[in-house]
Amino acid sequence: MDMTRLAARDAARAARVLSEVHSAALSGQRARVAPRRVIEESWERMLRSGVDPDHDFRAGLLSREEIEHRRQNSPLRHVLPVLREGLLSVADTAHHIMVVADAEGRVLWREGSPSVLRKADGHGFEVGADWREDVVGTNGVGTPLVTRAPVQVFSAEHFVRTHHSWTCTGAPITDPRDGRLVGAVDVSGPLETMHPATLALVDAVAKLAQARLRELHQSSLERLRAVAAPMLARLDGRAVVVDRDGWTAAVTGMPYTSRVALPASLGGDGPRRLPALGLCAVESLPGGWLIRVQDEPVPREATRIVLDLAHPRRRRVTVSGDAGSWTHELSPRHAELLYLLALHPAGRSAAGLADDMFGDPARTVTVRAEMSRVRRYLGAFLEHQPYRFCDVAGVELLLPEDPLDLLPHSTAPAIVEARTARQR
Numbered sequence: 001m002d003m004t005r006l007a008a009r010d011a012a013r014a015a016r017v018l019s020e021v022h023s024a025a026l027s028g029q030r031a032r033v034a035p036r037r038v039i040e041e042s043w044e045r046m047l048r049s050g051v052d053p054d055h056d057f058r059a060g061l062l063s064r065e066e067i068e069h070r071r072q073n074s075p076l077r078h079v080l081p082v083l084r085e086g087l088l089s090v091a092d093t094a095h096h097i098m099v100v101a102d103a104e105g106r107v108l109w110r111e112g113s114p115s116v117l118r119k120a121d122g123h124g125f126e127v128g129a130d131w132r133e134d135v136v137g138t139n140g141v142g143t144p145l146v147t148r149a150p151v152q153v154f155s156a157e158h159f160v161r162t163h164h165s166w167t168c169t170g171a172p173i174t175d176p177r178d179g180r181l182v183g184a185v186d187v188s189g190p191l192e193t194m195h196p197a198t199l200a201l202v203d204a205v206a207k208l209a210q211a212r213l214r215e216l217h218q219s220s221l222e223r224l225r226a227v228a229a230p231m232l233a234r235l236d237g238r239a240v241v242v243d244r245d246g247w248t249a250a251v252t253g254m255p256y257t258s259r260v261a262l263p264a265s266l267g268g269d270g271p272r273r274l275p276a277l278g279l280c281a282v283e284s285l286p287g288g289w290l291i292r293v294q295d296e297p298v299p300r301e302a303t304r305i306v307l308d309l310a311h312p313r314r315r316r317v318t319v320s321g322d323a324g325s326w327t328h329e330l331s332p333r334h335a336e337l338l339y340l341l342a343l344h345p346a347g348r349s350a351a352g353l354a355d356d357m358f359g360d361p362a363r364t365v366t367v368r369a370e371m372s373r374v375r376r377y378l379g380a381f382l383e384h385q386p387y388r389f390c391d392v393a394g395v396e397l398l399l400p401e402d403p404l405d406l407l408p409h410s411t412a413p414a415i416v417e418a419r420t421a422r423q424r
Contacts, residue, residue: 015191018156019164026053038147039157042138045146046159048402049134056162059135062106062128071108076100076173076183078216079209080109083185086205088112090198096189099125099170101141103181105132116189123163125188136160140168140186146313147409148172148181148332150203155191167194171206176214177247178259179331181313185209217247224249224288231290238293241285249288260291261319261377263326303381305389307338308398312405319381328377333370336412338378342395343418347386356414 017033024031025043035043046053062070071077080100087098088111097112097120107129110117120126124136133142137159143151150171156164170186185206187198220243228241228250238254246262266272266289272282279294303321308314315335318327330338340348340356348356350364350371357367375382381393389395400406403422407415 015155015164018154022053022156022159022161022164035157038143038149038151039138039153042133042143042146043159045133045408046137048404051134051137051159053137053159053161056124056160057135058124059130061126064128067108067128070102070106074102074108074183075175075213076102076108076209079173079212082209082212083205084111086208087185087187087202090187090201095193096187099131099141099186099188100183101131101145101186102183103145105130105135105142105145105184107131107141108183113189119190120188123166137163139163140170140188141184144170144172144184144186145181148174150199150206152194152196152199154194165191167191169198169202171203173206173209173213176210177217177245178329179333180329182213220287221247221249224285227285228288228290235292240291240293241288242291243288254293257376259376261326261328262289303390303393304396305381305393306396306398307335307342309335309339309407310398310400312400312408315407317378319378332407332409334374335407336410336415337367337370337374339397339407339418340412340414341382341387341389342397343414345388345395347383347388349386353387357412359413 021031021033021035025035025040034040051057083098083100090096095113095116097110097116099107100109101107107125107127110120110125110127125131130136131139131141133139133146136142138153139158140151140153143153150169152167152169154167158164158166158168166188167190168186168188170184172184173182174180175182185202187202224241224243232239232241232250232252235252239252240248240254240260241250242248242260242262246260248256248258248260260274260277262274263272266282269283270281272280274280274291277291277293281292281294283290283292303319306318306320308316308318315330315332316327317330317338318325336357337353340353350367351361353367354363355361357363371384371387381390382388383390403419406419406422410416
């Protein structure tokens, strides 16, 4: 039975069928209709994390000051016009609301039908509320943040029963520069207003928002490049101009790399040791930094690398050494690759990694391309032929307590095998 088509034709009947499916799944019985895979996987996560389907749990709302702070520091503020233009008119006509949440699932903006906004208040679906999946169950904000894919959650597909009168459709929004999750946009409303086309619409608007973020970033780099051009023309030696996040605007005397790994805080002007560059003279520019590389080798003193995969939705690598300490948020693919290298300290060939990742040792081109991107921020600490961490790097792995939370959405054969081995 195609529940999406049934819901579009007869929302009430579809809701009854899904309620039976929900009850059967929670009691360990077999339902006459299987839940969709994305919903079934979410329910499994809820059962493991202990979310109570009969308890409408609500975390405390953020303070007004914290909400405003998050709004001002979120890149989502730059794409609100795109989201409003693409979704608000549709949401209001269909008696829905549009909700925008940050990467932690906190609702930062909420607009749309006044009557639906009042109903949302009754469910705690308010500005400042925490709508992570492991707090309020399967929903159109938290579940897309976990799956990193658009998801429509209709009626009893919500894990918590008090949400069964709703339909929610959400999509993640990622930073187009590095794939980092920045938040999610959701369209929600009463279940009878459900339409299957909403999923494609929300996904398309989320992608437009990501495209807008890319445009804004390119514009900011162009402005920085214009400021830096006269300075670089007068310099001898190696220098690079980067924005505050380390993205490259211009270089001279050295190979181009799209991003320079920077410490969490550079402070003011002066000499600094930077990862992969060594001793540098740093000078502040409007919107960025001029970094002049000094003539000394890249530091090779003992370095500690912590690969933190303990949280199922957050992946990061932290490097500590004579250059100080810095942290880089990892994309899912880069987290997979670095985890596999940590498992094989002697190294892996491109073919070996391709087999680990795809079950196909011939896919070396993809592996080499991804490893090239990894080397942009870890180049000083990686060797190749075979790929491995350098000898001076001490690598520490931080893994989740539950084996199933190890890179939970990875389908790489070696990762799946590692999860299974940890369960034994």
